[in-house]
């Protein structure tokens with residue numbers, strides 16, 4: 117059967133399925149309603165004798181079971197209709213022909229979710245199925261994939277990309293690699309308005325290895341700007357949801373984001389794959405909630421240095437006295453941490469936990485006892501309580517951390533303590549540490565290296581976001597891997613332009629021209645103050661097609677030019693970027709100045725204009 121005929125059939129089948137399932141859902145809901153009415157009508161409460169009582173309860177139970185069965189059928193019908201609806205615009209995007217030993221080749225069509233035909237056979241395979249791994253691994257001939265821990269050997273004779281628009285097969289390409297992959301290049305060249313999109317159809321092999329990794333307890337990804345770290349993180353969430361669907365629910369996943377703006381930017385990716393968004397929060401917000409649970413009011417920010425490493429060392433000391441009630445009765449040859457845990461365990465065992473930690477512990481005395489130079493901050497108090505109670509956030513089975521290079525040493529200690537039973541995926545870039553508060557990302561593996569945890573570190577060196585010229589431009593600011601190590605995928609495009617300054621009239625003309633070209637536009641400033649000043653200036657000049665985005669604001673829109681400081685622009689991307697005040701002192705400081713230039717310049721996908729003076 118030729119590709120167009122097969123697509124037409126599949127498309128029509130999905131259409132009939134949507135109609136059929138809509139009727140099924142209506143009928144089942146009607147039946148459930150009727151069963152409830154019948155149950156209420158027929159079930160008389162007869163509790164006259166033991167036998168009558170048993171009969172009555174048996175009737176109620178049987179009615180409830182009928183309703184449960186109907187509800188379960190409704191759920192299945194809903195889920196199938198959702199899948200058919202999701203697949204209608206693009207039933208599948210790939211095909212692999214695989215021959216199992218001694219068998220004829222068989223075609224496998226891969227889509228964003230799987231779908232069965234009326235005989236219960238796989239019409240479309242979910243991209244997360246083991247067999248689809250052969251497509252992403254991008255090999256030809258004899259190859260293999262892992263299914264339920266077994267290696268299955270196959271011969272791959274065809275790897276086909278299919279460009280599908282509803283019932284129309286626009287194009288197909290056989291056996292392409294990334295650099296001349298027309299589907300990938302087309303997607304990358306399109307406007308990037310509307311937030312981040314899923315990359316299911318064009319996941320590259322190095323990204324696939326990260327998405328499908330199930331051996332690491334802690335997976336640390338160090339990837340260059342635009343290498344798809346955020347995209348990979350989200351695809352990995354979808355993948356793990358699928359793989360562990362029997363064991364884990366959506367509530368078992370937690371995504372730590374750098375800011376609420378960021379959560380907004382990625383919000384459409386997982387729903388496009390038929391998955392709900394996981395709980396997403398910033399670590400500060402998470403710790404504030406946790407503080408509340410422990411009776412602490414957290415007011416400071418974890419970006420401040422709380423010297424938890426110092427506190428942590430103090431907790432490792434042996435033969436050390438503390439004036440905590442019950443502490444003196446614990447063995448002196450154990451560390452402060454172990455002794456505090458013994459105190460706590462005894463209190464729990466005897467049901468004597470204090471009502472309020474603040475009344476029970478003398479924080480001032482504790483600071484003196486521990487030999488710490490300054491009063492305990494709220495974060496130190498919280499950390500101490502977590503250590504003492506050996507508290508883990510066990511409800512989280514899988515933790516995902518984006519922009520992981522920005523987490524302070526204190527924040528990492530919290531993460532390690534709180535999530536030490538969870539599978540952790542951290543993605544970051546050692547070249548994107550913007551200040552001294554960030555961590556030594558290249559060394560992060562050693563931080564998690566406990567004997568029981570498998571820590572794996574993977575690199576991403578190909579950059580997908582920007583044109584070749586922009587990629588080379590920002591690559592020059594990368595410190596440890598120089599520009600030549602960063603591999604651009606896209607063609608050269610327009611060379612970035614650097615200007616010493618720009619008059620207000622020229623600035624407004626430039627912004628207007630970007631807006632006319634379509635796509636998203638941003639002006640990135642070194643600081644929030646400059647973003648505010650520039651925004652005020654533009655509006656005072658009657659240029660109102662501009663939105664100021666700072667910490668407090670929660671959305672980034674494409675409807676207007678976005679005026680935002682670097683720290684907010686981090687992690688985001690825009691088609692046209694104008695960098696203001698590239699010679700500002702913030703861009704000149706040793707090490708971090710280059711990192712900031714690298715981050716700022718790598719936000720652009722198509723055009724980059726660098727203005728050295730303040731606008």
Ligand SMILES: Nc1ncnc2c1ncn2[C@@H]1O[C@H](COP(=O)(O)OP(=O)(O)OP(=O)(O)O)[C@@H](O)[C@H]1O
Nearest residue numbers: 315318319320341342343344345346347580581687
């Ligand atoms: N395999 C891919 N197919 C299509 N697009 C991709 C692919 N990988 C990455 N991209 C695109 O490249 C851009 C950069 O991706 P993403 O934001 O995930 O990178 P990042 O490494 O997190 O970037 P940064 O660290 O610079 O913020 C996005 O537009 C994303 O859609």
